[in-house]
Amino acid sequence: MTQFLHPDEIRTLFSGAMSEMYRTEVPQYGTLIDLVNDVNAETLAKDPELKKRMEDSGELGRLGIERHGAIRVGTPEELFGIRRIFAVMGMFPVGYYDLSVAGIPVHSTAFRPIDPESLNNNPFRVFCSLLRLELVEDRELAAKAESVLANRKIFTDRALELAGVAEANGGLTEAEAKEFVSEALETFRWHNEATVCSNTYGRLHDAHRLIADVVSFKGPHINHLTPRALDIDAVQEGMPKRGITPKAIIEGPSRRKAPIFLRQTSFKALEESVIFYGQTEADGGTHTARFGEIEQRGVALTAKGRAMYDEALNKTRANASVGPAGEGAADYVEELAKQFASFPDDYDVLRREDIAFFQYRATTDKAVPQAASIEELLSAGHLVADPQTYEDFLPVSAAGIFQSNLGSDAQSNYSTAANQGAFETALGASVQDEVALYEKAQTESLVAALEVLGQTHLLSVPDAA
Numbered sequence: 062m063t064q065f066l067h068p069d070e071i072r073t074l075f076s077g078a079m080s081e082m083y084r085t086e087v088p089q090y091g092t093l094i095d096l097v098n099d100v101n102a103e104t105l106a107k108d109p110e111l112k113k114r115m116e117d118s119g120e121l122g123r124l125g126i127e128r129h130g131a132i133r134v135g136t137p138e139e140l141f142g143i144r145r146i147f148a149v150m151g152m153f154p155v156g157y158y159d160l161s162v163a164g165i166p167v168h169s170t171a172f173r174p175i176d177p178e179s180l181n182n183n184p185f186r187v188f189c190s191l192l193r194l195e196l197v198e199d200r201e202l203a204a205k206a207e208s209v210l211a212n213r214k215i216f217t218d219r220a221l222e223l224a225g226v227a228e229a230n231g232g233l234t235e236a237e238a239k240e241f242v243s244e245a246l247e248t249f250r251w252h253n254e255a256t257v258c259s260n261t262y263g264r265l266h267d268a269h270r271l272i273a274d275v276v277s278f279k280g281p282h283i284n285h286l287t288p289r290a291l292d293i294d295a296v297q298e299g300m301p302k303r304g305i306t307p308k309a310i311i312e313g314p315s316r317r318k319a320p321i322f323l324r325q326t327s328f329k330a331l332e333e334s335v336i337f338y339g340q341t342e343a344d345g346g347t348h349t350a351r352f353g354e355i356e357q358r359g360v361a362l363t364a365k366g367r368a369m370y371d372e373a374l375n376k377t378r379a380n381a382s383v384g385p386a387g388e389g390a391a392d393y394v395e396e397l398a399k400q401f402a403s404f405p406d407d408y409d410v411l412r413r414e415d416i417a418f419f420q421y422r423a424t425t426d427k428a429v430p431q432a433a434s435i436e437e438l439l440s441a442g443h444l445v446a447d448p449q450t451y452e453d454f455l456p457v458s459a460a461g462i463f464q465s466n467l468g469s470d471a472q473s474n475y476s477t478a479a480n481q482g483a484f485e486t487a488l489g490a491s492v493q494d495e496v497a498l499y500e501k502a503q504t505e506s507l508v509a510a511l512e513v514l515g516q517t518h519l520l521s522v523p524d525a526a
């Protein structure tokens with residue numbers, strides 16, 4: 062029988078290669094990684110409880126390699142190909158994000174591993190947006206963009222061929238996998254030669270900066286690669302000392318003892334020199350494609366928790382706003398803290414009140430005396446509930462990040478037009494529902510733990526998760 066390399070291992074080879082490439086393309090990325098590693102080490106040293114929980118739940122090992130990236134593709138065929146490439150690495154489309162609500166002419170999904178073990182091996186995720194030229198008002202420009210996109214090939218022939226081999230054989234051998242990783246990486250590389258002239262670039266840019274970014278280049282360059290910080294406030298504070306200027310506020314909820322969802326901050330995209338079609342380097346074109354970002358991940362929220370989160374964030378935004386140059390940042394942070402003050406900040410309460418998702422494990426491998434409830438097993442210490450890390454993206458946060466990197470002149474007059482059906486047709490698959498994945502992980506972990514503890518009678522008790 063042929064020996065295949067596990068998709069988790071192919072993903073780790075790929076994310077490592079991507080990180081190496083990005084480090085050489087964007088020098089500040091290396092500085093940021095060093096800072097995040099330092100802050101994470103300090104945070105773990107100061108908080109033994111956090112360290113123990115991450116160790117016991119199997120999450121500590123992934124921290125150093127955990128990254129997310131983002132790309133933007135131009136056509137349905139490109140999105141279809143991206144799905145095939147990521148499938149080889151055990152990454153599948155999860156969630157549908159409609160960015161038109163934020164005035165951005167794209168819709169998106171996140172490619173990521175879906176089962177808990179694969180997530181702990183390496184949760185590498187890539188946010189992938191598809192340009193929606195149908196939302197562009199200038200139809201002649203949209204047609205021009207379409208014909209430019211029709212003429213490019215973003216995958217090497219060999220990458221697609223090997224994806225076909227993986228589909229046909231059910232996997233790749235180690236030699237094939239290594240070749241696949243280096244071929245697939247080509248798609249994400251930055252090219253400073255634009256495929257359009259400066260005049261077309263200017264028109265695309267005027268329609269929306271993002272349209273110029275998607276249409277004008279040979280491929281969907283990776284536009285950021287984000288490490289996971291355990292204390293984002295400390296990283297934000299440490300950035301200026303290492304020559305990096307972050308944006309004024311951290312997106313997402315305020316600082317908490319029991320972090321929820323995601324908090325993110327970014328620093329300005331680089332101005333990069335570009336050679337437009339028909340020009341030379343001396344003509345001096347520029348484009349901002351790439352930026353830096355950091356994030357802190359918290360517990361995944363249930364639908365109930367999500368509604369509470371949305372309400373607190375919406376109230377904050379109604380009462381305070383941050384200007385393009387960071388004006389009003391302090392008031393915003395204060396308002397945010399005020400609106401989130403009533404959000405329970407304790408894992409036990411978040412679990413009991415069904416606000417967040419947890420993962421259960423037994424602390425012994427033998428049956429224990431019959432218990433009357435799950436709470437009893439938890440308080441006796443036979444059962445432990447670990448918070449499930451949020452593995453996805455936030456539409457609001459994503460939009461904020463998009464906008465901060467596009468500048469404040471981003472238009473916001475697209476009529477809201479979610480179209481998950483068209484997105485899935487282009488993708489050639491349906492996207493998975495992220496809430497259902499967390500729910501499944503919670504239920505399955507509880508069933509497994511109760512079986513080990515000889516407590517399956519509790520599965521029919523209503524307080525079972």
Ligand code: OOG
Binds near residue numbers: 133459
């Ligand atoms: C993607 C922005 C989304 C995040 O962290 O929310 C994202 C983009 O700018 O293409 O990566």
Ligand code: NI
Binds near residue numbers: 131
């Ligand atoms: Ni991001």
